Amino acid sequence: MTTRALEAARNGAAAAPAAGLARLKRRAGRWALRGLAGLVFFFIFIPVIFVLWIxxxxxxxxSFPPEGYTLRWYENAFARSEFRHGFGLSLQVAFIAMVIGVTSGAAGAYAIVRFRFPGREAFNNLLLGPLVVPGIVAGTSLYVYYIMVENLLDVDFRGTLHGLVLGHILLTIPWTVRLVSASLVGLDRAVEEAAMNLGAGPWTTFRRITLPMMRPGLVAASLFSFIQSFENLELTLLLVGPGRTTLPVAMLNYLEFRIDPTIAAVASVQIVLIGALMLITDRFVKLSRIV
Structure with missing residues (x-):
């Protein structure tokens, strides 16, 4: 064996342990990262786990440990009329606010992303403004505004369905603008230009090319808008009226006089419903690409 071959053999023998050590470090780093991520997710899901358990x-x-387990609190929740009516009203308000908010918010997002006009940034900040306003402040402002409108136009807004829906639309528009704008920014304009070069008009291009490409953002906006409206308490608390109490407000009223696992049962139903909606939505539209 030549001297050069001996040196190469020695270098290879010395490099083998170093390469093995590097692989071990990379593997340990991946496991440490996974362990940290698992620990973070565990702390995030602790409240959900305890609600379902309680x-x-x-x-x-x-009290802990529990004396036993039963499903009677779910039966009690479904038997109480305030929860049934509150659930129905929450669904109704959330659906109407979602449809109107996503439609108007998507139009606003399209104008902001695709057009340049004076006051564009101010318009964008106006649509996103409700995200930075605390819910209790927004509810108080709307309540005072409704009083002023009632005195001026002699039309009822406080404690009405349309007044509650208008308030919830303010919750849905910012989420729609944010998610649809993110979806539009990532679209390939070359596809739209190719359609126009082939003879398609602006409306045909939007309907057959742009709108289908916006679908992930629209679906994600619809989901988050529905959840924001369905779960809202702070703003809703100041806008509900007699006979028009949403589910979160009904739960708060129940806690004023009783403390039992019925509230945990109602919250568990909400968690399962929202979780199912997110899983179904993610099945057709990958939310991780938009959110």
Whole structure:
């Protein structure tokens, strides 16, 4: 064996342990990162786990360890009319606010992304403004505004369905503008230009090319708008009226006089419903690409 071959053999023998050590470090780093991510997710899901667990406790006063497990609190939740009516009203308001908010918010996002006009940034800030306003402040402002409108036009807004829906539309528009804008920025304009070069008009191009490409953003905006409206308490608390109480407000009213796992049962139903909606939506539209 030549001297050069001996040196190469020695270098290879010395490099083997170093390469193995580098692979071990990379593997340890990946496991450490996964462990940290798992720990973070565990802390995030602890409240959800405890709510689901408490909803099955047998005793009326929550204490640990539980004396047993039962489903009677779910039966109690479905038997109470305020929860049934509140659930129905929350669904109604959330659906109407979602449809109107996503339609108008998507139009605003399209104008902001695709056109240049004076006051464009101010218009964008106006649409996104409700995201930075605390819910209780927005609810108080709307309540005072409704009083002024009632005195001026002699039309009822406080405690009405349309007044509540108008307030919830303010919650849905910012999410729509944010998500649809992100979807539009990532679109390839060359596809639209190719359609126009082939003879398609602006409306045909928008309907057959742009709108289908915007679908992920629109679906994500619809989902988050519905959740924001359905779960809202702070703004809704100041806009509901007699006989028009949403589910979050009904839960708050129930807690004023009783403390038992019924509230945990109602919250568990909400968690399962929203989780199912997100899983179904992610099945057709990957939310991770938009959010």
């Amino acid at each position: 909803s099955l406790f047998e005793q009326q006063i929550v």
